[in-house]
Amino acid sequence: MIMTITTSLFLFLSLLVLSCFLQVSSNGDAEILTRVKKTRLFDPEGKLQDWVITGDKRSPCNWTGITCDVTNGGFVSVTAIDLTGYGISGEFPYGFCRIRTLVNITLSQNYLNGTIDSVPLSLCSRIQVLILNVNNFSGKLPEFSPEFRSLRVLELESNSFSGEIPESYGRFTALQVLNLNGNSLSGIVPAFLGYLTELTRLELAYIGFEPGPIPVTFGNLTKLSYLRLTHSGLVGEIPDSIWNLVLLENLDLAMNCLTGEIPGSIGKLKSGYQIELYDNQLSGKLPESIGNLTALRNFDVSQNNFTGELPKKIAALQLISFNLNDNFFTGELPEVIALNPNLVEFKIFNNSFTGILPRNLGKFSELSEFDVSTNKFTGELPPDLCYKKKLQKLISFSNQLTGKIPESYGDCRSLDYIRTADNKLSGEVPVKFWELPLTRLELSNNQLQGSIHPSISNARHLSQLEISGNNFSGAIPVKICNLGDLRVIDLSRNRFSGSIPSCINRLKKLERVEMQENLLDGEIPSSMSSCTELTELNLSNNRLRGGIPPELGELPVLNYLDLSNNQLTGEIPPELLKLKLNQFNVSDNKLYGKIPSGFQQDIFLPTFLGNPNLCGPNLDPIRPCRSKPESRYILVISVLCIVALTGGLVWLFIKTKPLFKRKPNGVNKVTVFQRVGFTDEDIYPQLTEDNIIGSGGSGLVYRVKLKSGQTLAVKKLWGGPGQKPESESVFRSEVETLGRVRHGNIVKLLMCCNGEEFRFLVYEFMENGSLGDVLHSEKEHRAVSPLDWTTRFSIAIGAAQGLAYLHHDSVPAIVHRDVKSNNILLDHEMKPRVADFGLAKPLKREDNDGVSDVSLMSCVAGSYGYIAPEYGYTSKVNEKSDVYSFGVVLLELITGKRPNDSSFGENQNIVKFAMEIALCYSSSSPEDEAMNRDSRGNYRDLSKLVDPKMILSNRDYEEIEKVLDVALLCTSSFPINRPTMRKVVELLKEKKSVE
Template sequence: MITTTATTTLSLFLSLLLLSCFLQVSSNGDAEILSRVKRTRLFDPDGNLQDWVVTGDNRSPCNWTGITCDIIKNSSSVTAIDLSGFNISGGFPYGFCRIRTLINITLSQNNLNGTIDSAPLSLCSKLQVLILNVNNFSGILPEFSPEFRNLQVLELESNMFTGKIPESYGRLTSLQVLNLNGNPLSGTVPAFLGNLTELTRLDLAYISFKPGPIPSIFGNLKKLSDLRLTQSNLVGEIPHSIMNLVLLENLDLAMNGLTGEIPDSIGRLKSVYQIELFGNQLSGKLPESIGNLTELRNFDVSQNNLTGELPEKIAALQLISFNLNDNFFTGGLPDVVALNPNLVEFKIFNNSFTGTLPRNFGKFSGISEFDVSTNKFSGELPPYLCYRRKLLRLISFRNQLSGKIPESYGDCKSLTYIRMADNKLSGEVPVRLWELPLTRLELANNNQLEGSISPSISNVSHLSQLEISGNNFSGAIPHNICDLGDLRVIDLSRNRFSGSLPSCINKLKDLERLEMQENMLDGEIPSSVSSCTQLTELNLSNNRLRGGIPQELGDLPVLNYLDLSNNQLTGEIPSELLKLKLNQFNISDNKLYGKIPSGFQQDIFRSGLLGNPNLCGPNMDPIRPCRTKPGTRYILAITILCIVVLTGALVCLFIKTKSLFKRKPKQTNKITIFQRVEFTEEDIYPQLTEDNMIGSGGSGLVYRVKLKSGQTLAVKKLWGGAGQKPKSESLFRSEVEILGRVRHGNIVKLLMCCNGEEFRFLVYEFMENGSLGDVLHSKKEHSAVSSLDWTTRFSIAVGAAQGLAYLHHDSVPPIVHRDVKSNNILLDHEMKPRVADFGLAKTLKRKDNDGVSDVSTMSCVAGSYGYIAPEYGYTSKVNEKSDVYSFGVVLLELITGKRPNDSSFGENKDIVKFAMEAALCYCFSSPEDGAMNQDSPPGNYRDLRKLVDPKMKLSTREYEEIEKVLDVALLCTSSFPINRPTMRKVVELLKEKKSLE
């Protein structure tokens, strides 16, 4: 018996010893595999994997960074590798799958790249979890063989995978999570994914699929809790089968082309927490059954075509965010909506709601965003909006609200943004409201507010827009306003302000618009206003200002609107004002005298000079002519005779000139002048000859016209006359309608247009150095090439960005160019850029109150090959983000000196892919990768030589600047519009001193 027991014990001991040896060998083998993969397949620039080294004391990988072993079975077998956010690069580490116990690979938020091949991937068939989100993998999606029967989680979000979703994905029957968000895939949303009945989460958002419906078979995914199909080009109606997914918590179908009504069966989604349906074309009323969704917290059906009233049952839901904006809702708001203790965000702007706003808004919840603008609300503002001290934004403009602004608003220290314009508010503004940390204060138009501006406004250090026009404010303008260094807009017009204009206004260096018309201001115009070098509009009309017009106003570099009319100004018109490029010039109804400067002696300025009895000028009836000295009339007669003779000679010469015009155009031509000019159409006709032609294109011919005055013009003559070619007509109208009203230093100036029965032409300022594309890419000798160093290129980038930012953010309505490219950025004699060629430009509709524009659908893709944003090619939908992509390509041209589709990039590769790969090599090259040569950039900027134009000789500082611009360019050319910055943000990023992280 003892012998048997001893034998059993010995056998057990030997078994444990063998198992221990096996586990030790297994552990050592895993460590060797991990170490080898790190050494041969991965690059670890931050040293996060420095402990992945097999040594005498470190032979088990279970304590290594990112490694998890089987703790439950108390073994040393590696089961999971998680290297998320380690900044590693390289290709997919197939070698990890040689670890036989491995079931989880998570490599999110790194810089891994290349393709994933199906054959070597078969090594990983034991995996249960594969997560590769936010990397740079490309090529078609990898196939998964039937051996992947245990795969439960597959996440490939935010890579660069292309092609259709493989049918093999529909056979991964154990799959619980499928996330392909943000890849530039093709095809339609595949119905075979409806076979994955174990799915709890399906994410196919931000993918430019071909237009197609939501597969009704998705109703079979009974275990689904999260369905995201945001911006996936879905069309048609929402299938009723989706409403059978009773476990669904998140339904996100936003930013598609869905039509029809919201199914009443939506009330079956008893578990739903969030419903996002904004940005579609849904119609009809809100189903009352939504009121049954007691778990619902986030509800957004904005930007649709919904109608009817807000059902009380829905208003009573305990929502956190409630967004109904940009629809056609009517009727009043049920009082119960204000009793919700969870409400944080309430946006119902751009509807037709009526009645009064529930008084208890804000009393029971910490509401932070409240936007009821552009409705038909009446009555008073809710007094408790900031009761919980959480209110950030209060927007109620364009309603019929009346009464006083509640005193409690003045105690709302959290409030940063107020817009209450176009109402019927009255009384004084609460004193403490002037002291709030606001960035914008708008109380303008149709209100009847009174009192004065509190001197304590000087505490509002970040205020950028002060707009209180059209009220009954009075008193002096406090000098403290000059302490607000971030002010860009001051509009105090149509009030009762008195006293003088503060002379300290020169401290407002960022001021762009100053409107103080229709007040009772007196005193002189301070010459110090000339220090406001960003000023584009100055309106001081209809006051009691006296003294002379400061000649220093002529030094304002971008001023294009000047109105000083109906004051008591005296003296002569300063000739320095001729330096301004004015779109509006009005100094009428003053007490000015003397001779009108010759540049203002034109019909377009006549109305702006009237009402000054002592001004004189020739042939400007009813302005009297200046007196002439005795004998002058004889000189004048001789001069006229000479002109007649000279004119006859010119007519003869014109007949003999080889011109593209066989005869003088008919006098039915309509001439429109947009800028101050000192020439007429008659000065242009004779010079539109073959000798002066400098270019041609699909829309017409371009001529270089030099006038006798020495001024040089660029004239674009469009093919055919009015009504002959629809495309030409469209281009002509687009240029005239857009450039005729746009005024910016980085946008080409349209001076004049002629619209005739036989032909049409457009007259622009001439850009001496041609286009940026010519300078960068022309093989011919170019006078500007030698001066195109990095400093100049960077200046061009910033200037062009500022021009586009103006179009997107400051133009009303906003303008999308649709053909941003280096050939459409012209350079003047100082290499200052001008954005040009607006033949394809479109105006967009504002989508919300922050200046973001709606997406417009175009009938066809327009633009130039190599510059077109990827989503535009798939969907023909365009907004400002399309221009941002194109501008990113221009930035890459400036850095590389190469065309967008240069053959040196290789087959099927453009400048964006080339830059991305080169940037990765630059970012993750190790110091051992070859010795530096004398032509290499200094320090860590060595490998930018693969990317940077070799024609540039660069300093360390310039390499740092290029690194920053490269980061901006890669942001701009993101495959997904949502990830691209706005042009206003691009300007900020370019001007920042430090590189982007």
């Protein structure tokens, strides 16, 4: 009895002591957490508002993001902190590690920044899991002392860490997961990581490593199940040791410059579920042993140099995604491939496959994406591609397919995207096919016939309708105007008749309209001026009547207008001078009258041929304009009557001061910004049609030569103050910006005049026009042609210095927002001047840290091809947007091509083109590089990139390589990775290549 009481008392006292200890322990952890939150973290969304010590709720175990566990001593303590995606900011919270039982810190997808220092980090040596993915940490990767023996998971993906991977990372004896993806690291993939023998997952993807091989030591990682080295600068052959990693489930070596053949030993990867080898330079045939990988579900070897036929054993694999595109495969597809019940994604485009497509493709699987384009397939399209009603993309263009479009396709409501152009398809398109919920329909260059069914109005989200080069006929249905998302209409080279629907003005997103080579009649709808996104309009080779609508001149971004070979009458509207046209053609019509002065240039001559009643001076063979005799008689009689009625006063006034030379009425405010030897009175008489040298969205540009011999450029803005908001904005921006800027590489604003009737800006005249004209004009230019590299390099440095001044030395700083080659002007010595500040904005800077604030955009600022990618997801811009645009200009100087040159191919631009070449560029000498070709015979070096019109020396190649490196830095997808313009100037001036 006494013993029982004693035992009970002992247990009671033990529980009491334990309770007191737990309370003290919990209180200590809670105090650490609240102190760290207060001193190191910022919680703008209030996700951690329950981190408060109150009353009886002193344990943190129920707080947000906190996990507690029972320790070996039987005590409950904090073991893990997971604040993933809570929107917190601040610096790394070292204080968390004062919790002695803490083993897991996960802070992913937040806004934490700053560096991570090794000394305070030593507090965390007991940590087993440290995950900091998707934050803003920078500086060198944190060093880990030898005390970090328990670290099992280290993930630092998508931050801004730099420098080489420290050697200390090779001493994590217990490490199972290492993820450094998406950082700005340097050096090569280090071999010492091959000694982390406990690793099961290693990720070093999307890192700008220097070119280097896959370390042979990685073959020691026998426990590895996941190896990801995508876009990691890898070169050379895949070492044989990699094929010994029999536990590998995921092998991703894509987007590198790996070479050589895949050996049969790949068949050892029995656990392989996914193998990604795309975008390398691998060659040879696919080894049949791949067919032994029965667990394989995703296989991608696209964009390599593989040859030969597809082995039947590989075709029989139960793959979910099967990608062989962009290789040199030949032969027929094995029928067995159609029996795969798992097949979802099948892409074999850009090969040389032949024969008939297996008829049962799609019948046994939930096929979603089917792309066999650019091969040599014959026969008909498989009728059951959409048997499981899951097909989304059907792409089969550029083959030799025949027959009709299967009726079953009209019932495939899952279809979103169809491209079957450049085949020999025939017959009428099924009615239900027209009303599929597509975003793109391309049937061009076949032998299809019939009409566009009005049910196309049900395809509400159609953005591209391309059916050119067929035998379609009938009228363009009015119902087409219900497709509010249409961006492209290409009905060219068919037999469409009737008129263009006047309701076309409802298609507000239209960018390109091609209806040439049809039988269209009627008039061009003036309502088309409402399609303000339109950049290309081609109505040539039809039977259109009536006049050219002056309203077309109001289209703000139209740069291609072809109305040739119609039956148009009337005069050419002077309003068309407002357009910035790269292509303009009204030849072979019935137009008459005087050609507007802005078009009276040799470059436009072919535009007007075939209109015998057009006239204009100095445009042989266009006849000069002469007054008709009866017109002169009427003029004489009218003048005599006026003289008789007014006593000759009016005649004397006209004779001594012609109306077109008079100074406009109203008070004019003249502001002079530089010391000049002329006045506004010297400018007015020169603003005549004969002196127009250009036009744009904001006004006309005149070349004015004064009596003193000085030549000026004068921009006369459309309308008067308050009449055109965009014109008002341009005037104000130019005056506020250039009025106070003084720099040798920025165009000089000499004077401005703000009057009631119109306003104009006076600049120094640039004899050699714009850099864009010099690089891209098909006509012989005044400048030395072709432009040599020394001059191009000098232009690059000068323009960079001008932009650097705007960003760093101007007060306030200025972001240009429309940097492009056409806005870099060249004087008589080819010295560059940054110009056109109509979109420029002052850049505010915060007082605390000097970080540039951003400028809100009311509309998209910039020009197509130069716009930074972040414009797509933000309404704000800063100086890094200018840096991207300048990078595009550098690539123009190197290649001599426009940013969106057609030679780059579909969905390509100058940045992607340069990136692909630079990715596989080796550091051999220019002479060796010029002879270094891949198996397709294409250059993979600078000789493929540089403008072929330039004759280059070895030194030129060295400079071009340096400028290319700078350009690629400037055009990084991430603004944070782009250098400042001040740094750009330094990099361009450095004698050595950019590291």
